[in-house]
Every structure is written in C-alpha cells, then in structure tokens.
Amino acid sequence: MRICRFTSGDDPRFGLVDGAGEKIAEITGDPLYTRIELTGETFEVADVRLLAPVIPRSKVVAIGRNYADHAKEMGSELPAEPMMFFIPNTSVCGPGDPVVIPTFAHEISYEAELAVVIGRMCKDVRPEDARSVIFGYTVANDVTARDLQRGDGQWARAKGMDTFTPLGPWIETDLDVSDLRVTSSVDGEPRQDGTTADMVFGVAEIVAHASAAFTLLPGDVLLTGTPAGVGPITPGQRCEVAVEGIGSLSNIFVSADDAANGEG
Amino acid sequence: MRICRFTSGDDPRFGLVDGAGEKIAEITGDPLYTRIELTGETFEVADVRLLAPVIPRSKVVAIGRNYADHAKEMGSELPAEPMMFFIPNTSVCGPGDPVVIPTFAHEISYEAELAVVIGRMCKDVRPEDARSVIFGYTVANDVTARDLQRGDGQWARAKGMDTFTPLGPWIETDLDVSDLRVTSSVDGEPRQDGTTADMVFGVAEIVAHASAAFTLLPGDVLLTGTPAGVGPITPGQRCEVAVEGIGSLSNIFVSADDAANGEG
Numbered sequence: 001m002r003i004c005r006f007t008s009g010d011d012p013r014f015g016l017v018d019g020a021g022e023k024i025a026e027i028t029g030d031p032l033y034t035r036i037e038l039t040g041e042t043f044e045v046a047d048v049r050l051l052a053p054v055i056p057r058s059k060v061v062a063i064g065r066n067y068a069d070h071a072k073e074m075g076s077e078l079p080a081e082p083m084m085f086f087i088p089n090t091s092v093c094g095p096g097d098p099v100v101i102p103t104f105a106h107e108i109s110y111e112a113e114l115a116v117v118i119g120r121m122c123k124d125v126r127p128e129d130a131r132s133v134i135f136g137y138t139v140a141n142d143v144t145a146r147d148l149q150r151g152d153g154q155w156a157r158a159k160g161m162d163t164f165t166p167l168g169p170w171i172e173t174d175l176d177v178s179d180l181r182v183t184s185s186v187d188g189e190p191r192q193d194g195t196t197a198d199m200v201f202g203v204a205e206i207v208a209h210a211s212a213a214f215t216l217l218p219g220d221v222l223l224t225g226t227p228a229g230v231g232p233i234t235p236g237q238r239c240e241v242a243v244e245g246i247g248s249l250s251n252i253f254v255s256a257d258d259a260a261n262g263e264g
Numbered sequence: 265m266r267i268c269r270f271t272s273g274d275d276p277r278f279g280l281v282d283g284a285g286e287k288i289a290e291i292t293g294d295p296l297y298t299r300i301e302l303t304g305e306t307f308e309v310a311d312v313r314l315l316a317p318v319i320p321r322s323k324v325v326a327i328g329r330n331y332a333d334h335a336k337e338m339g340s341e342l343p344a345e346p347m348m349f350f351i352p353n354t355s356v357c358g359p360g361d362p363v364v365i366p367t368f369a370h371e372i373s374y375e376a377e378l379a380v381v382i383g384r385m386c387k388d389v390r391p392e393d394a395r396s397v398i399f400g401y402t403v404a405n406d407v408t409a410r411d412l413q414r415g416d417g418q419w420a421r422a423k424g425m426d427t428f429t430p431l432g433p434w435i436e437t438d439l440d441v442s443d444l445r446v447t448s449s450v451d452g453e454p455r456q457d458g459t460t461a462d463m464v465f466g467v468a469e470i471v472a473h474a475s476a477a478f479t480l481l482p483g484d485v486l487l488t489g490t491p492a493g494v495g496p497i498t499p500g501q502r503c504e505v506a507v508e509g510i511g512s513l514s515n516i517f518v519s520a521d522d523a524a525n526g527e528g
Binding site for chain 2 (some may be wrong): 058059061064079081083084085086087088089090091102104123152153154155156157160161162212213214215216217
C-alpha cells in the first residue's frame with residue numbers, strides 16, 4: 001500500500017494512492033493508529049497538496065556515513081557502529097514545501113535517503129524482528145548546512161533546522177529495501193545515484209541499533225544515510241530526491257530573506 | 265507558581281504546589297494549553313507520585329560547555345556560540361524514577377542543570393523578548409555516558425537514551441534565574457556547587473540562539489549546561505540535583521540487567 005497525508009484546503013487527511021501515483025482513496029484516520037477504512041471519497045493527486053506523510057511524535061534518528069563512497073567523499077572514516085544523530089519533528093516538511101536557508105548558513109547540501117517509518121512502540125528489537133516494527137518507507141532529503149556541520153561539532157543546527165527534512169511523497173508499506181536506487185538531481189541535473197545495497201548497515205541493523213538505545217514510537221522515522229554525490233545547492237534551485245519503488249520528492253530552496261518577503 | 269504533574273494511581277493530573285512543597289491543589293488541565301482553574305481537590309505531595317512536569321512535544325535542546333569551569337574540567341575550549349544538541353522526549357523521566365544504564369554504557373556521569381520550559385510557539389526570539397516565551401523553570405539531570413560521548417562523535421546515545429533526562433520536581437513560573445545555586449550530590453556527598461551567574465551564555469541568549477535555528481513549541485525544554493564537579497556514578501547510587509528557588513530531583517541509578525530483573 002501507498003499511504004499519503006494530504007490536504008484539499010482544510011485539515012490533513014490520509015489516503016491510499018494507486019500504483020500510478022495519480023488517484024487517492026481517502027481513509028478515515030491516521031493508519032499508524034487506526035484500522036484502514038475507506039471513506040468512499042476519492043481525489044486526484046494533482047488536485048491536492050501532499051503533506052509530509054508522517055510527523056514524528058518523538059524523533060527522527062538519522063544515520064551518518066552509511067555509504068562507503070559518501071564517507072570517502074566527506075573525508076571520513078567508516079564508523080564501526082551506526083552513527084546516530086537526532087532531528088526534531090519541527091524540521092520536517094513535505095513535498096513541494098520550500099526549504100528555507102537561514103541567513104547564518106552558507107553552504108547547503110542535499111542528501112537523498114531512504115526513510116524508515118516505525119509502526120509500533122518498541123525497544124531492543126533484534127535485527128531479525130525489525131520488519132515487524134516497521135510501518136513502511138518513504139523518501140527523505142537530509143538537508144545539511146556543511147559550514148555549521150564543521151563549525152558546531154554537534155549537528156543539531158546543521159541537520160535539524162526548520163524545513164531541513166523534507167519527507168514524502170507517501171509511505172510505501174510493502175517493499176524489499178535490499179537493493180533500491182537512491183537518486184537526487186538539482187534543477188534536473190543528476191547528482192546522486194546509489195543503491196541501498198551499498199549501505200554499510202542495513203535497515204534491520206539500524207532498527208536494532210537505534211532501539212537498543214531509544215524507545216521508538218509509532219511515527220518515529222529513521223534516516224538511513226546517503227550515497228556519494230552530495231554537493232552545493234543555492235537559493236532558487238530545486239532538488240528532487242527519489243528512492244526506487246517509492247517515488248520522488250521535490251523541493252525548492254529559498255533564502256530566509258526571500259521567504260520573509262513572500263518570494264519563497 | 266509551582267506547577268507539578270502527578271499521579272495518584274491513575275492518569276496524570278496537574279496541580280499547584282505550595283511554598284513548602286507539601287500540598288497540591290489540583291488544576292483542571294495542562295497549564296501549557298489551558299487556563300489555570302482549580303478543581304477543588306487537594307493532595308499531599310507525600311501521598312502522590314510526582315511525574316516529569318513536562319514531556320516535550322518536540323524536543324529538548326541542550327547546551328554543552330556553558331560553564332567555564334566545567335569546560336575546563338572536560339579539557340574543552342569554550343564555544344564562541346551556544347553549542348546545541350538534541351535530546352528526544354523518550355529520554356525524559358521524573359522525580360524518583362530509576363535511571364537505567366544500558367549494558368553497553370560503562371562510564372556514567374550526572375550533570376545538574378537549570379531547565380527552561382517554553383510556553384508558546386516561537387521562532388527568532390530576541391534576547392530581550394525571551395522571558396515572554398518562557399513558561400517556567402525546572403531542574404534537570406543531563407545524565408551522560410562519557411564512553412559513548414567520546415566514541416560516538418555525535419551525542420545522541422551519550423545523552424539521549426531512555427531515562428537519561430530526569431526532570432522535576434515541578435515548574436516554577438516566577439523566578440529570577442540570574443544567580444541561582446546549581447548543586448548535585450551522590451549518596452548525600454556534595455559533588456557540584458555552581459551558580460547560574462557563571463553561565464557563559466545566559467537564558468535569554470540561549471532562547472534567542474535556539475529559536476534562530478528551530479521553531480520552539482510549548483513544552484519544549486532547554487537545558488542550560490552544567491557547572492564543574494561532574495564525575496562517575498554507578499548502579500545502586502542515588503543522585504540528587506537541585507536548583508535554588510525551584511527544588512531538588514533525586515534518582516537512583518540502576519543497571520539494565522537489574523531493571524529487567526525488577527530490582528531497579
């Protein structure tokens with residue numbers, strides 16, 4: 001199933017998206033917490049605004065340096081264990097939303113990633129049980145301010161500022177994630193082209209490692225790292241990130257000044 | 265006012281605590297979101313279980329190295345700006361709750377801190393306006409696994425594991441925080457004894473700096489750093505942290521193995 005969160009002008013609704021990504025069959029509530037039941041109403045994807053398919057109640061746990069080729073391009077060693085950092089729910093935005101670059105951040109990069117959506121409260125999950133706590137998968141752009149990442153030491157600002165974590169376009173619940181293309185492009189020019197098969201730590205290991213430290217709640221999101229090919233993006237440019245079998249997520253980048261002036 | 269969250273066996277309730285810290289007058293709902301109205305019911309503090317006075321909806325933003333003497337004891341430079349990291353809401357526990365040390369963490373330290381509770385949604389708050397977005401203050405123990413802090417690079421596990429952020433005993437809404445004693449003791453032996461007057465960045469600057477990067481939501485918590493005197497604590501020991509004018513917060517530390525066996 002593909003589950004989206006959307007608005008047609010009023011409160012957010014949830015729906016099932018067809019295989020072509022064109023039609024939405026509305027469901028009665030958030031499928032993370034309620035049984036899936038159709039309301040009977042249908043929409044065209046083109047007629048609604050897709051929202052981030054999930055707003056984490058607690059946290060995004062992101063993994064750094066999880067593709068060898070990306071760790072190499074950053075001049076970093078491969079970690080011996082998954083390297084985790086937090087992103088708050090206030091950083092999440094949705095498909096088409098502008099990524100707003102604050103005036104004090106100057107070196108912005110995109111990072112295409114497979115995102116894992118947790119389906120139930122869990123702790124100390126064994127890798128072989130990971131699938132049972134996963135609700136589904138979506139696409140993330142783990143937008144990063146490289147200058148703040150270098151200067152701050154801890155990555156809270158570099159990775160966790162408002163709008164720096166676009167998620168979408170929907171959650172795919174049935175997916176073999178062992179070998180999926182992960183790509184990005186800027187203004188239509190290809191930038192990243194990796195595969196989840198090259199992850200240093202796979203999804204099951206990441207779920208196990210994160211849940212050994214933190215209770216995971218329904219709606220928590222795990223970001224699984226980005227392949228090589230990251231690079232600068234500047235205000236006015238558009239970045240599209242995609243994961244094979246899920247879909248793509250496109251966001252324009254704007255400066256905070258332009259956003260304040262309504263030009264975003 | 266002193267506002268507590270407590271249980272007498274059923275769902276969490278909120279109440280006003282008297283100056284002696286002995287009596288609770290129950291109020292109708294969470295004062296972060298509703299007007300304060302007494303229900304007429306009263307309780308003795310001794311007869312109820314105090315809970316963490318707030319569970320952040322979004323995040324704890326914590327500040328590292330914010331007392332010169334503590335930065336020195338850690339062999340660290342003073343940061344030029346407040347150094348921020350995130351702690352998730354799943355790390356928060358309350359007065360009297362056991363702090364559970366996972367089997368893979370071996371070098372645990374307490375850190376007594378003044379905690380700031382945000383009262384309304386805000387972004388880009390000027391230092392001179394900080395007081396208007398602050399709901400009140402409580403006490404925090406920013407429990408840290410030093411071995412993970414050194415080894416992981418990012419401090420997600422070191423600072424953000426389940427139960428590593430005791431908060432309490434209640435929120436004091438009226439307080440001049442410019443010069444308050446911040447203390448800790450382990451099994452009754454004094455360890456830290458600092459004053460908020462020695463913070464490198466004061467509360468108003470921290471609110472401004474955090475809100476320049478992140479939208480703050482009602483119930484978000486800012487931890488303001490810890491003075492010198494941190495040190496090891498081991499399973500079976502009890503740590504009490506206190507901030508003058510608020511109160512004290514006491515937690516026993518237990519190993520995950522003991523907690524699993526019900527000995528916590």
